[in-house]
Amino acid sequence: MQIRPILEAETELTDRSHAPESVVLSTRVRLARNIDETPFPSRANKSQRREILARCQDAIAGLKMMQKGSVLEMQNLSDPEKQVLVERHLISRELSNDKGESGVIVSRDQSCAIMINEEDHLRIQVLRAGYNFKGAWKVIDRIDTGLEDKLDFAFSPEWGFLTACPTNLGTALRASVMLHLPGLVMASQMEKVVRAVNQMGIAVRGLYGEGTDASGSIFQISNQQTLGESEQDIIKRLTGVLDTVIEQEQNARQKLLENAAPKVLDKIGRAFGALQNGHLLSSAEAMNLLSLIRLGVDFGLLPENERRSVDKFFMTTQPGHIQIISQGDLENSDQRDVERARVLREHFRGLAPLDFDTLEKT
Amino acid sequence: MAKPQDCGNCKKPATIHLTQIINNQIKKLDFCDDCPHQKGVTDPEGFSLAELLANGPGATEDQTTDSTNSCPSCGFTTVEFKKTGQFGCPECYETFRDTIGPMLEGMHRGQTHAGRVPQRMLTRVNRRREIERLSRSLDEAVTEERFEDAARYRDELKQLNETLAGDSKESEENADK
Ligand SMILES: [Zn+2]
Ligand SMILES: [Zn+2]
Numbered sequence: 158m159q160i161r162p163i164l165e166a167e168t169e170l171t172d173r174s175h176a177p178e179s180v181v182l183s184t185r186v187r188l189a190r191n192i193d194e195t196p197f198p199s200r201a202n203k204s205q206r207r208e209i210l211a212r213c214q215d216a217i218a219g220l221k222m223m224q225k226g227s228v229l230e231m232q233n234l235s236d237p238e239k240q241v242l243v244e245r246h247l248i249s250r251e252l253s254n255d256k257g258e259s260g261v262i263v264s265r266d267q268s269c270a271i272m273i274n275e276e277d278h279l280r281i282q283v284l285r286a287g288y289n290f291k292g293a294w295k296v297i298d299r300i301d302t303g304l305e306d307k308l309d310f311a312f313s314p315e316w317g318f319l320t321a322c323p324t325n326l327g328t329a330l331r332a333s334v335m336l337h338l339p340g341l342v343m344a345s346q347m348e349k350v351v352r353a354v355n356q357m358g359i360a361v362r363g364l365y366g367e368g369t370d371a372s373g374s375i376f377q378i379s380n381q382q383t384l385g386e387s388e389q390d391i392i393k394r395l396t397g398v399l400d401t402v403i404e405q406e407q408n409a410r411q412k413l414l415e416n417a418a419p420k421v422l423d424k425i426g427r428a429f430g431a432l433q434n435g436h437l438l439s440s441a442e443a444m445n446l447l448s449l450i451r452l453g454v455d456f457g458l459l460p461e462n463e464r465r466s467v468d469k470f471f472m473t474t475q476p477g478h479i480q481i482i483s484q485g486d487l488e489n490s491d492q493r494d495v496e497r498a499r500v501l502r503e504h505f506r507g508l509a510p511l512d513f514d515t516l517e518k519t
Numbered sequence: 520m521a522k523p524q525d526c527g528n529c530k531k532p533a534t535i536h537l538t539q540i541i542n543n544q545i546k547k548l549d550f551c552d553d554c555p556h557q558k559g560v561t562d563p564e565g566f567s568l569a570e571l572l573a574n575g576p577g578a579t580e581d582q583t584t585d586s587t588n589s590c591p592s593c594g595f596t597t598v599e600f601k602k603t604g605q606f607g608c609p610e611c612y613e614t615f616r617d618t619i620g621p622m623l624e625g626m627h628r629g630q631t632h633a634g635r636v637p638q639r640m641l642t643r644v645n646r647r648r649e650i651e652r653l654s655r656s657l658d659e660a661v662t663e664e665r666f667e668d669a670a671r672y673r674d675e676l677k678q679l680n681e682t683l684a685g686d687s688k689e690s691e692e693n694a695d696k
Contacts, residue, residue, distance in 0.1 A: 193609055193644070196593045200607035250551060276605070298635075305640045311609030312641065316619075317632030319609040323619060324626060328634035358628065385629015 160238045163227060163245070164481065169268035170286050170468065177464045179455045180403045181288035182335040182375065182471075185246070186297050186392075189320045189329035190279040190304065191311040197321040198259070198274040206258035206274055213273045216307040217262050220300060222269060230260035240477025246284070248272055269296065276321050277329075279304070288334060288399075290392050317384060327384030332392050334399055335364065339374040339452045340409030341402075343421065347376075350402060358382050359398050373444030373471060378402065410455070414516070422513065425453040432505040437491070438498040443474045446501075457515040459508065466504065474501065526551035590614040646683050650676060 170183060191197060192213075198206060210230070217223055231239070231252065239253040247270040248261050259274035272280040281304075283297040304310075311319040317327035325331075341347050351361045362377045378399060380391050413421050428449035431438075438446070451467045453459050472478065479493045479500070526533045531551035589596045595607030597618055606612065612619060623630045653676045660669035 191609060194592070196608040197606065199603070199605060200593055200595065301635075302639075305637045308640075309644055310637060310640060312637055313612060313632070314636070315631055316612060316623075317634055319612055321605040323606070323622065324604075326623070327627065327632050330634070382627045384623060384627035385631065385633055387634045390633070 160227070160229070160234070160241055160481075163247075163263060163267065164241065164478075166265065166267065169266045169284055170472070177468055178287045179464075180336055180338070180406050181399075182286075182337055182468060184285045184287065184289045184293050185282060185331075185333045185335075186290070186293045187280060187282045187331040187333075188297055188301055189277040189318065189325050189331075190281065190301070190308075191319055191321070192278050193309045193311040195278070195311075198276065198278060199321065201274075203258060209278055210258050210260060210273050212308065213271075213279055214260070214262065216304050217271055219307060220303045222296065222300060223262060223264050223271070226262050226264045226269075228260065228262050230257075231255050232257040237477050237480045240475075241481055244475035244477050245472060246270075246282075249275060249280075251275060269300065271300075277325070288403075290332060290396065294388070294392065324381075325383050328386070328388050328391060330383055330388050330391055331379055332395050333377050333379030336376050336378060336399075336402065336406070337374060337448065337451060338376055338402070338406050339448055340406045340413055342374045343413060344409045346405070346409060350405065354378065354398055354402065357394070357398050359395060372441040373448040375444075375448070375471070410452070414456070418516070421452075422458075422516070425449045425456070425458060426511060426513075429453070429505065429511055432501050433508075435498045435502065437494045438474075438501065439490070439494055440474060440476055440479075440497065443497055443501065444471065447471055447474070453511060458511040458513060463508070470501065470504070588614070643683070646679055650679050650683070653679065 192209060195201065195209060196205060198209070201209065214228060218228075229242070234242075239248070242248040242261065242263075243250055243253050245267065247263050247267065249272065252259060252261065252272050252275045255274070259272075261273065262271045264270070268284050270282045270284075272282070281297060281300055283293045283300070285293040313319055318329040320326055320329050338347065338350075341350055354361050358381055360379050360381045362379075363372075364375050364377045378395070380395050383391070386394070428446040432446050432450065435446075447467050447470050450459065451464060454461060454464045454467070473482065474497050476490070476493055479497050482500075483496045525531070529551060533551055590607055590611045591614065592610035593607035595611050595614075597615060600606060600611075600615065600618075606615070620630070653672050657669055657672040657676065660666075660672060
């Protein structure tokens with residue numbers, strides 16, 4: 158068990174001091190970097206990969222911001238451990254399937270994760286809670302500059318940073334936010350939004366869950382183009398699109414309350430009941446129930462600090478987390494569903510009843 | 520827990536669920552993390568890399584010329600690129616320049632880099648290459664007993680090594696900040 162410290166640590170996402178926002182869960186920026194005159198990971202042989210891993214680990218170890226971070230190599234991790242890292246978005250599914258000579262270094266507060274020998278030699282990721290490109294960019298730029306002093310990156314003045322896949326060429330920057338959009342989902346407006354956003358060269362993905370699309374009404378919105386625009390322009394354009402989506406979500410919620418309050422409140426009320434009393438909850442169902450509770454917090458039915466609990470449960474009720482936290486052999490999914498329901502019951506039973514009166518007051 | 524849906528491309532469990540417009544229709548797509556960029560579905564126009572290559576100038580070339588056109592550094596061929604959508608090494612970009620140019624047109628907002636330039640790194644690499652070149656010249660001059668040339672190379676080398684040392688000291692100081 159190498160990831161126990163990661164599970165127990167206070168993290169940027171779940172323990173930061175200021176309150177979580179109502180629509181934007183988190184902001185991420187990612188830079189891909191490769192070492193010059195060296196084959197990309199998929200082409201490199203075992204000894205080359207081993208050397209790249211060691212060189213990158215050394216360079217990262219010299220970064221101030223990564224001090225006391227966890228250095229993890231894929232070959233030393235169990236499947237549930239890798240699953241937990243995927244569920245925390247600290248590594249990609251692709252890296253979790255990798256057998257050897259690859260790894261990740263995770264900063265102490267888990268706001269920074271640097272994957273080594275994924276598709277590119279380095280995939281640097283910085284996360285900030287809430288809507289905060291400025292903060293995320295400042296940190297990743299410092300890391301990038303720090304690594305640049307130690308490693309010779311593959312760079313062409315014409316095409317920028319060279320990446321294994323030409324879709325990442327140039328800035329090699331992927332900027333994204335995770336949005337909670339229950340209003341747009343309930344109002345069946347997501348398809349319209351996806352269409353409009355795609356036309357701007359921006360991608361929308363449903364995240365989380367197994368099998369259901371966008372369970373929990375959580376979507377990741379990110380830039381798809383990396384060449385021909387500066388880092389600042391990429392973020393500026395994405396921000397413009399995001400501001401519009403956030404506004405549409407707020408409008409959709411307002412309209413739901415005006416036109417379909419009983420329907421929405423009924424959903425939230427039932428979700429609260431299911432979380433307090435359920436005995437079998439799949440992770441997809443839990444995500445959907447928690448999403449309704451988060452909306453309930455936004456409507457003032459539950460105390461503000463419950464938003465943080467919901468965000469934490471979004472992560473800790475995923476299958477890998479349930480399996481590792483419970484320390485049992487929850488090999489089959491039924492046992493995990495029992496355990497998940499138990500954890501949620503324990504928390505939600507301790508809460509005061511939903512305060513539906515606040516809505517009438519407003 | 521329901522059985523995870525399979526990836527629409529391979530048969531691994533799907534982890535990415537996309538809703539996207541393809542040919543004016545809303546499609547729900549399920550993929551594992553490995554597949555979307557290869558299928559090109561995460562991209563706004565819904566084009567795929569394979570499709571682009573099939574239509575692009577690279578495709579008009581004969582398969583046989585393709586396979587002989589391989590990267591001198593890593594041995595990668597355009598045939599392999601068409602299969603994976605990825606290159607073998609940074610030098611591949613120079614090797615396959617003619618294939619890449621037109622491909623980037625549909626893929627990105629522009630075809631030339633407009634972002635950050637790692638200037639300190641480029642300076643360092645250039646100085647190091649210059650040092651390597653001078654050392655070789657110095658060796659040659661010594662063997663050929665051109666002592667005046669050798670003295671000049673030695674002076675230039677000394678100066679360059681001093682600047683390089685100064686640079687790395689500066690970067691150490693920056694790292695401490
Ligand atoms: Zn797949
Ligand atoms: Zn190559």
